[in-house]
Amino acid sequence: MRTPESPIGLPENIDWVTAVDPPTLALRLARQVADFLNAAITERGRATLAVSGGRTPVPFFRALSSMKLDWTKVEITLADERWVAPAHPDSNERLVRENLLVGEAASAHFVGLKSEPSSATRGQESTERALAELAWPLDVLVLGMGNDGHTASLFPDAPELGDALAVATQRRCMALHPPSVPQARLSLTRSTLCQARHVLLQLQGKEKKAVLEKALVNPCREDEMPIRAFLRPGLKIYWNP
Numbered sequence: 001m002r003t004p005e006s007p008i009g010l011p012e013n014i015d016w017v018t019a020v021d022p023p024t025l026a027l028r029l030a031r032q033v034a035d036f037l038n039a040a041i042t043e044r045g046r047a048t049l050a051v052s053g054g055r056t057p058v059p060f061f062r063a064l065s066s067m068k069l070d071w072t073k074v075e076i077t078l079a080d081e082r083w084v085a086p087a088h089p090d091s092n093e094r095l096v097r098e099n100l101l102v103g104e105a106a107s108a109h110f111v112g113l114k115s116e117p118s119s120a121t122r123g124q125e126s127t128e129r130a131l132a133e134l135a136w137p138l139d140v141l142v143l144g145m146g147n148d149g150h151t152a153s154l155f156p157d158a159p160e161l162g163d164a165l166a167v168a169t170q171r172r173c174m175a176l177h178p179p180s181v182p183q184a185r186l187s188l189t190r191s192t193l194c195q196a197r198h199v200l201l202q203l204q205g206k207e208k209k210a211v212l213e214k215a216l217v218n219p220c221r222e223d224e225m226p227i228r229a230f231l232r233p234g235l236k237i238y239w240n241p
């Protein structure tokens, strides 16, 4: 549904869902994700969910963790990770363990992206092996977006971006080294992310909405604003001011 707050240039085939504040948006998003997970469990006996890190998803994680569904049949992974120990304050795994894998959701099965090797580049292969145990494609993917138009860890300044955005890649995950951020990243590739059955994007604030409008309206390339690769029919965007 279009409202006066809908971003300029938003195509009709992308949903725009708004709420007055973060808790209300988080609950709305959590209910939608829980419905998708339940439907996947009914249809296929299990459900796979990938979530993003950063500050935005915390209230959503909390809301989702209180939803009643058969969490023993849900597998959760990350859209991206910083190459830091799982106990590190910047770890997306830590964020998910503390805020999502609690309450009702404590019995979900989690597969993180950080593996033992000493660098993200060396860790790619072991993470690929760990990811192979999940059921693919993802049933549900919840993305976020940075103010530079990155999503997952597909950063515009990462030297590896071209490979990570390649539609034909066989890789599920890839190491990226964007100079704009302090830690190396591991990210699911565009090809893996785009195969998800349901893709949702959670955004907060007017600044992020302006970034989205820039990606929608400007004739820029995907490697300048990687979020553009995901602005496709069926996407659901959840936004609060």
Ligand SMILES: O=C1O[C@H](COP(=O)(O)O)[C@@H](O)[C@H](O)[C@H]1O
Pocket: 052, 053, 054, 055, 056, 057, 079, 080, 081, 092, 143, 144, 145, 146, 147, 151, 152, 153
């Ligand atoms: O670095 C990251 O940034 C984006 C956005 O994070 P936020 O703090 O602005 O919500 C996030 O989607 C991505 O997963 C994360 O690793």
